[in-house]
Amino acid sequence: MDFHCHLDLYPDAREVYCEAARRNAFTWLVTTSPKAFAATSRVLEPLPSVLITPGLHPEIAHERAAELELLLEQIAGVKAVGEVGLDGSPRFKAHYDVQRKIFGAVIARSAELGGRTLSIHSRRAVRDILAEFERHPNFGTAVMHWFSGSKAELKAAAEHGCWFSIGPAMFESVNGRALAAVMPRDRVVPESDGPFAKIAGKPVMPWSTCRTAAGLAPLWGISPEEAAAALARNGQALRCLMDRS
Template identity: 40%
Template sequence: MIDMHCHLDLYPNPLEVARQCKQRNIYVLSVTTTPKAWIGTQALAKGCDRIRTSLGLHPQLVHERYHEIDLFDELLPQAKYVGEIGLDGSKEYTEHREIQIRTFKLILERTEKAGGRIMSIHSRSAADSVLDCLALYRDIGIPILHWFSGTKAQLKRAISMGCWFSVNPTMLSTKKGASLIAEIPRERILTETDGPFTKLDRQSLMPWDVEKAQLQLSYLWEIDPKQTEFILFSNLKSLVGNSV
């Protein structure tokens, strides 16, 4: 199983969740919301070969934690993944749009200078702005749009730009989400939970709940679950190589 976007450090019992991920042999991309959280979150992955830690600065926190961009620069050489980063165009963050865009561009610029990274990107209510920023840089690595909720026109543009997508059970349970996912090339899809924030049936999703997304994809694609599992694992190998 593959959870390509999970806030492992924000579960009430992160060490136990990490232990269970190791026991269940789940590949987890443990994203962070601030650079200061990276070192502690990385420690959760100790002894867990399939948990990777991603260096992030969440757009909803940028206006409060902008000063951590220097720490981001300091830690970037140690991080093979970048995220959660991006833009959030929701009404409650409209006043912070300028600093979000400025910070996102800085992160992309510095990631490009560092040789590019696999990135997990937030784009809620800001898909066009995120894609406009990505278009400014040639060698930033591989952008994965997590829980994409834009329009089909925006989706088409993202696909043409080489973006990948991580999808979760909650997204797949909605008509709009399933409709968007049906348009994404299968070789660009990975599963995620966005736990513990994302809930299904009032319960926070755990990393192993990506199994629900696998089954939902099987139904959407009209193929056997084993075929879906094979596609997703092949996608992961294509993305990260033989380090899976």
């Protein structure tokens, strides 16, 4: 399974898409803009094991702000949303107000529609994201993608009921391993974040769950097989939540 992947942005995207559908029981294809969602949904053949969702990535929020109304329309017809969120890093801080307007509207719309499952980008913005959850407690379920905040922020996110999607690239950093070690073990699911996430210069592929399990195993003090089983159980539980959205 893969709960956060940009399948449409790989070189040879159609081939990777079909291979992911063949190998994975479930792949969540997150898009970066409403127009990208429309195009991807039109170009890629619908497959039962691949979920394609609309999003508006915070890194391009200032460039695609005019697409917000389209995104809010699209959310009504789907059970999940992503990639959305906030990015408070120096490179994107100048556009933070635009990001907050968009993210706030997405959370409010999700709550208005009875809840959605969201794949959320939260780099240097965890507190503001949790504040939006508090303003709209019926927004649904948050899956924090490649979480990189502090341990205190991780604890706060877990207390808000957040899930966490992690992939092999997360284990490349000391901080990533430290965070993965203390995540709630019943709310961690696998992701690739390919093709953006890379190991040794090569994109992580959507069928990388075994590598994620191998990275988690020593951190959790269990075998890779036990870690893989935990990820599978968690993935099934999250999919059930998504189906109820």
